[in-house]
Amino acid sequence: MKLTLKIWRQKNAADKGQIVDYPIDGVSPDMSFLEMLDVLNEQLINRGEDPVAFDHDCREGICGMCSLFINGEAHGPDRGVTTCQLHMRMFKDGDTIFIEPFRAKAFPVIKDLVVDRSSFDRIQHAGGFISINTSGRTIDANTIPIPKHDADRAFDAATCIGCGACVASCKNSSAMLFVSAKVSQFALLPQGKVEATDRVLNMVNQMDAEGFGNCTNTGACEVECPKGISLENIARMNREYLSASIK
Amino acid sequence: MAKSALLKSSLAKKYWMALTGLFLCLFLVGHLAGNLQLLTPDNALNFNKYALFMTTNPAVKVLSYLTYASIIFHAIDGAMLTYQNAKARPVKYAKNNAAANSAWSSRNMGVLGTVILVFIVTHMITFWAPMHFDKNMPLQTQTITMNGQPSEYYLTTDGSYLPKQQVDQKVIYIKNRTEFYNAQANVKIKEGYKDLYKITVAFFKDAKYGLVYTLLYVLSMAVLAFHLHHGFASAFQSLGANNPKYNGLIKGFGKGFAIIVPLLFAIIPLYLHFILKA
Numbered sequence: 153m154k155l156t157l158k159i160w161r162q163k164n165a166a167d168k169g170q171i172v173d174y175p176i177d178g179v180s181p182d183m184s185f186l187e188m189l190d191v192l193n194e195q196l197i198n199r200g201e202d203p204v205a206f207d208h209d210c211r212e213g214i215c216g217m218c219s220l221f222i223n224g225e226a227h228g229p230d231r232g233v234t235t236c237q238l239h240m241r242m243f244k245d246g247d248t249i250f251i252e253p254f255r256a257k258a259f260p261v262i263k264d265l266v267v268d269r270s271s272f273d274r275i276q277h278a279g280g281f282i283s284i285n286t287s288g289r290t291i292d293a294n295t296i297p298i299p300k301h302d303a304d305r306a307f308d309a310a311t312c313i314g315c316g317a318c319v320a321s322c323k324n325s326s327a328m329l330f331v332s333a334k335v336s337q338f339a340l341l342p343q344g345k346v347e348a349t350d351r352v353l354n355m356v357n358q359m360d361a362e363g364f365g366n367c368t369n370t371g372a373c374e375v376e377c378p379k380g381i382s383l384e385n386i387a388r389m390n391r392e393y394l395s396a397s398i399k
Numbered sequence: 400m401a402k403s404a405l406l407k408s409s410l411a412k413k414y415w416m417a418l419t420g421l422f423l424c425l426f427l428v429g430h431l432a433g434n435l436q437l438l439t440p441d442n443a444l445n446f447n448k449y450a451l452f453m454t455t456n457p458a459v460k461v462l463s464y465l466t467y468a469s470i471i472f473h474a475i476d477g478a479m480l481t482y483q484n485a486k487a488r489p490v491k492y493a494k495n496n497a498a499a500n501s502a503w504s505s506r507n508m509g510v511l512g513t514v515i516l517v518f519i520v521t522h523m524i525t526f527w528a529p530m531h532f533d534k535n536m537p538l539q540t541q542t543i544t545m546n547g548q549p550s551e552y553y554l555t556t557d558g559s560y561l562p563k564q565q566v567d568q569k570v571i572y573i574k575n576r577t578e579f580y581n582a583q584a585n586v587k588i589k590e591g592y593k594d595l596y597k598i599t600v601a602f603f604k605d606a607k608y609g610l611v612y613t614l615l616y617v618l619s620m621a622v623l624a625f626h627l628h629h630g631f632a633s634a635f636q637s638l639g640a641n642n643p644k645y646n647g648l649i650k651g652f653g654k655g656f657a658i659i660v661p662l663l664f665a666i667i668p669l670y671l672h673f674i675l676k677a
Contacts (some may be wrong), residue, residue: 158493171493224496250494257487323497323506324484326409356410365487366409366480368508369633377502387641393410394639 153240154286157192159204169261171250179206185228186211186218188240190252205264211236213378216313219320220265221252224390226317226376232317246290248332255321258327258362261286269316269361270328274315278358279351280334282343303342309336311379318373318381326364329373331359331379332389339392349396356393409560417634419469424631426466427660437599437667446599447539447592451556454530473520481509501654505629511622518619525602530595536576537598538591555579555589603671613672620661627657 154177160196162169176195179188179376181274186208218235222228228238243249251265284290310333318329335352338344344351369384374383433453436445453459497506504511529536539554540563552560555672565571571579571588579589603609603616631653635641638651664668 160493169490221492224492224494225499229496229499252494255488255492257489257491261490302441302625321500324480325487325502326484328409328586355463356408360409363487364409365484368480368484368505369629369636370501372497372500383636384641386642387636387639390410390413390637391639394414397405397411 153181153242153243153247155179155246158248159265160252161204162253162259164263167259171252178355180239180325183240185222185238186209186234186236189268193332195245198292205266207260207266208236212338213237217314219254219267219269219316221254221320223249224252225252226320227265227315227378231375232378232380233253234313235278246309253285254316255324256316256319257363258325258364259316259319260311267316269314272314272316272327273363274357274362275327275331275358276334279336279347280353282338284343289296296342298341306337308341309333309381312337312377312381313379315378317318317376317378318363320365321372323370323372324353326373327353327359328367328383328386329377329383331355332385335389335392336385339388341357347393347398348392352389352392352396356389412476412480413637415472416480416635418472419476420630420634421585422465422469423629424634424656426462426469429462429666431660431663434667437596442537442593443596444500444592446596447554448596450530450595451592464677470516470519477509477512489530495664502629505633506627508626508629511626511641514622514627518622524664529598530593534576537594538573538577538595539594553579553589553591554590557589559589561589561591588619599669600675603668604675613668616668617665620665623664624657624661628654629658631656 157174157176158167158171159174161172174187174192179191183191185208189204189206196203207217207219211218213234213236216234218227220227220235222235222238226236227233228242230238230242252262253265253267253306254257254269256267257307258271259269262268286293291399312330312333314330316327319325319327322329338351338379339348369383369386371383374381405414420648432448433446436442436449439445442560451611453463540551541554541560542549542551543560544550544646553563553566555561566573566579572582573591574580574587577591577593578587580586581588581592603613632650635649635653
């Protein structure tokens, strides 16, 4: 496959940045998108140019590191996949592909396609946990009976890998799908109910402080989420927050 | 914290948007029921009776103030959301395929809402303001032919007719825009109907601009349809009502509401302009 890549290049956080064209030849349809970028970078290095910086880690769709806004969609045109799981067979020979970083005020660009997503970490620190006594007399979690339906929904919410595709896809750069998944995975379980009130108030507070936009229910996040996190979680967070606010 | 949580937070903005929006949906139904009087037989009297009820009934008065407040709050909240959300992405994408993941109406609520706000303001200047403030607002009259002699009568709220001649001869005078007074005794005898029907029909049948007004009205209703297409179901999601068991019902009802209500509103000026005989 022969492709034209239009890649966002930005030297550092202070640089203005711009789209740069890179023609690339000999791309196999079986390559993953990141492998295709590896090939490009090898060519750039051989030419003595600065390789394109992009985030990646596990390359099996579970770490949430790979990002990239490809042809106008987070993680590209495929559904339910991260960029490492996106294959070049989704594109046609001769295609022009735009590759941009996830854009949001709360996700500042560090270099090229790498963005700082530590705002997600700070939201998580604000309440995305349960306080447990680890003195050695910890009760086995399985001794608490939990309805299967609740456990399944909590698990579905917990499959969020915190990649930030929801923020990148949202026209408002809202982080509500991420935050609601983190709120839900605990709110649905008895262990999480103890701190539920403070958790939702603190996490939403932190989300607002980080400069994410407001949710207007366009539903783009749910469509682009590689893990299929449902809008039901945002509704649950809305309920949790409302009841926590009037307590 | 709890206080600011219900006023300033990102979620609070959603709650208020949803509550005011749903209240305005109820208002639309009430307003539509009144407007449809324009299509009934004896439409002038029915519509003027409705207009009188809407401007004098105390319960309606409370609801009308709630409606004004909802419109203003909904607009301000919407403007704030649009402004803050635009700021949350300072550098835009070179290529954004938003159509792949969201409906056009959901991405353009600010623009659609602005058009609706302009419509509401002009609509109020045209119909609401004369009804409330215009000192020269005409009262409803009817021409009755007796013994081959046509003469004009005022319709009054007790269902009787008052010869216009008596007003012309100053036997009766009109006070406070609608009240008929006996000139000699100086006592109120009857009350007339402000003729909002006449103003409405004259507006849409205007020789020069009637067609333009009609088309602008229909266009505004199309914009309202798109606004409701996203807004109705969205309000339920914002208030936390999302359950696979009844999501289909909410979305289905919302889509039906978004088509049927604006369509019925739009039929009325089309009828007045194209079908009603002057």
